[in-house]
Amino acid sequence: MSLVLVADDEPAVLEVLSQVVEDLGHDVLTARDGEEALGLARDRRPRLVVTDHMMPRLSGVELCRRMKQEAQLKDVPVILLSAVLPQGAPEAFAFLHKPFEITDFESVIHKSLAASPEPRADSDVSPLGALGQWVARTLQGPLDTAREQLRRLEHSPAVDRAALATLEVQLQSLESVGRDLRELAWLSSADVSLTRVDTDLGQSLREAVAARGPGIRLEAPEAPVRLPLDVPRIRRVLDALLANAVRHGGATEVSLEPAPAHVTVRVKDSGPGLAPEVVARLFTPFRTDAEGAAGLELYVASELARLHGGTLSVESWPGQGSTFSLRLPRST
Incomplete structure (x- = not known):
C-alpha cells in the first residue's frame, strides 16, 4: 500500500x-x-x-x-x-x-x-509539527466528504440558497485551518527551506486579487516587479491578507510599491479597526479574541514573510480600518 x-x-x-x-x-x-x-x-x-x-x-x-x-x-x-x-x-x-x-x-x-523511492520517516518533525500534521490529516477526510455533499446540494432546486452560501463560507474556513496546520507543521520541522524562483510579484498579486472576486481596488505598476520568491508560499501570504481585509468588511485597497532595495505590498480595509491590545498580539499563534479562537493565517503569513527576509506589519486604530504591509527585499 x-x-x-x-x-x-x-x-x-x-x-x-x-x-x-x-x-x-x-x-x-x-x-x-x-x-x-x-x-x-x-x-x-x-x-x-x-x-x-x-x-x-x-x-x-x-x-x-x-x-x-x-x-x-x-x-x-x-x-x-x-x-x-x-x-x-x-x-x-x-x-x-x-x-x-x-x-x-x-x-x-x-x-x-x-520506480518510486521508499518513504522516509519524519524524524525531524517537532511535537508541535507532528500535532499539526495529525490534525490536518484527520480533517481532510471529513472535509472532502462535506465538499462533495455541498456540490450535490448545489444542484438541488429545493435547497435554501442562503443556507448553502453559509455552509460554503464555513467549509472554506475549515479548509483554511487545514492548510494553516500543514504550514505550521512545515514551519516547525528541522528542515525549513524555500524554493525560490525569479517571479513577477505584480502578476502574483493580480492573480490573488482576481481570485477574491470584484470589489478590491488594486494599484500596481504595469512593468514586472521581479523578486526571488517561493511562489506558492508568497501566494499564501497574499491570500491571507486579502481574506483578512474582506472579512472585516468595507472597501479594500491594495497597492504594490517598488523601491530600489525592497518592495512593499499594502492591503488596506475600511473595517472597524483594531484596539492596540489586539494589534500587539495579532501575529501570535493560537490566540483568542472576543469572538473565540482566531485562525493561524496571520501567524503563518508573518513567518513566511520572515523566511523570505521580509516583514509583515499592521497599522490600525478603532474606527479607522487597518493597513497590513508586506515588505520584501529585492535580493537575497
Whole structure:
C-alpha cells in the first residue's frame, strides 16, 4: 500500500481517478489545484503524484517543475494527464493523453510506483509539527466528504440558497485551518527551506486579487516587479491578507510599491479597526479574541514573510480600518 496524491480541478474526474487508485489498494490524497497539491506533497510526501495539467493557480507542468526543484520531492514520480499537451513534459515520469483507458491508467500507476523511492520517516518533525500534521490529516477526510455533499446540494432546486452560501463560507474556513496546520507543521520541522524562483510579484498579486472576486481596488505598476520568491508560499501570504481585509468588511485597497532595495505590498480595509491590545498580539499563534479562537493565517503569513527576509506589519486604530504591509527585499 502506498500514498498517492491525485490532483484535478474537475470533481467528477477527481472522484473517478481516486477510486481507481483506491481499488488498486492504495491510500489517496486529493487536491483541486496545483498549489494545494504542492502543499500536500510537501507535507505528506506521497510516493506518487497524479495530476491534470490545466488547473488553477499552478498547472500540472509547473507542479512537476516545482517538485523537481525540492530535494524531498525531486525523486517522486509524477503522472501527468492532459487533453491539450501532445507529448507531456520532460519533468513528468509518465504521461497519458486524455481520454485514456482505465487499464492504461492502472498500468502506468504500477510502473510509476515501482520506480518510486521508499518513504522516509519524519524524524525531524517537532511535537508541535507532528500535532499539526495529525490534525490536518484527520480533517481532510471529513472535509472532502462535506465538499462533495455541498456540490450535490448545489444542484438541488429545493435547497435554501442562503443556507448553502453559509455552509460554503464555513467549509472554506475549515479548509483554511487545514492548510494553516500543514504550514505550521512545515514551519516547525528541522528542515525549513524555500524554493525560490525569479517571479513577477505584480502578476502574483493580480492573480490573488482576481481570485477574491470584484470589489478590491488594486494599484500596481504595469512593468514586472521581479523578486526571488517561493511562489506558492508568497501566494499564501497574499491570500491571507486579502481574506483578512474582506472579512472585516468595507472597501479594500491594495497597492504594490517598488523601491530600489525592497518592495512593499499594502492591503488596506475600511473595517472597524483594531484596539492596540489586539494589534500587539495579532501575529501570535493560537490566540483568542472576543469572538473565540482566531485562525493561524496571520501567524503563518508573518513567518513566511520572515523566511523570505521580509516583514509583515499592521497599522490600525478603532474606527479607522487597518493597513497590513508586506515588505520584501529585492535580493537575497
